[in-house]
Amino acid sequence: MTSPLSNTDLNVRVTVTERNVDLAFSVPVGQTLALVGPNGAGKTTTLLALAGWLMPDTGYAQLADTVFFDCPDAQTRPKTWMAARYRSIGYLSQNHHLFPHLSVLENIMYGMDRAGITGRKSRKTKAEKWLSRVGLAGYGRRKPAQLSGGQAQRVAIARVLASGPRLVLLDEPLAALDVDAAPALRQLLADVLQDHTVVLVTHHHDDVEALADQVHHID
Template sequence: MVVPERGVDVTFTVDEGQTMALTGPNGSGKSTVLSALAGWLRPETGHAQLGDRTLFDEHTWIPARRRNVGYLTQDPLLFPHLTAEANVAFGLARAGVVGRRNRRDVARDWLGRVGVGQLASRRPGEMSGGQAQRTAIARVLASGPELVLLDEPLSALDAQVVPQIRELLAEVLTGRTTVLVTHHEADVVALADAATTIPAPPPSA
């Protein structure tokens, strides 16, 4: 994958069901890589393959809504006007969950799995940062993505919450194909099966 205007040139492969950690200094393009995989940014050259589908190459571009990719950022980005349950239920149509009752049941099950089942009726403004991030994790995974993208998912949390969320991610990501961007060695050790480093871009002329 090459994005010259952002100084990104990287190649890596993630085995199915494994987690690849992308590391490197600030400005090396780690988040740019995730944006390209998610369909938010179109690289100038390169290609990405997910299973037997080409997400992009010089002839192909699958839009984000059709990629079946889940993206979790350091900011939970929950819909502020929706309850936790409604936030998780929002993407369940993509996972093939039909009917309001079924979506409610699946959403509640996922909220329970991430430890915030008692907060189903709360809106994001009524949650702590850790609770909101747990809800965001449930929303991403409940939709059944083929690929999970994590962009510094622990960096915005209070230090005392980080070990709990890291342990939760280690549990729920088992067997899921994942690309993790992180600056922290503890995240790599706890969550990743392999790692690759993106070097800093060359200095501007």
């Protein structure tokens, strides 16, 4: 059941005329909302706007007391536009986007400054804890090329959450995995995302069943 709106919710309205996108939704803090609908309905466009990588024609997004953007008029500059790097948002897609020249441990440590974790020793300790949590203890010195697809996605999950995001965006995070690897990763996400505020884009019913507290259907 959807909770009443409060000043801790994520409240979103996005309009992008060129892409025929016009939708609004809210997510109670600590819950996961699944955006479902056909290709081209605006699901990924909405995530890009929330992440700060696409400016909508009109709309707004606010999480608790933080306004990510407020674009009241397509013909004028936004009233508010927070740069992506300041939004404290974690983004996970089907591509893990790990840095190939960094070790697994270094990949997870990347971005920890945003979570207020400074000093190499502290970051390394935190990264090792996350490696253990995603089932890859002892893999820290490996490079991404030495990992399977499922292992690389586990590292990507650890990297996203180790940065301490206030909001997590999931864009088909399991779509590139084979049918054998997906169930374990789905369960891992269900475990580690508890109490996080999450917007999930997926075409898979199993993802919705395992991860979502509520569903927003886009026609």
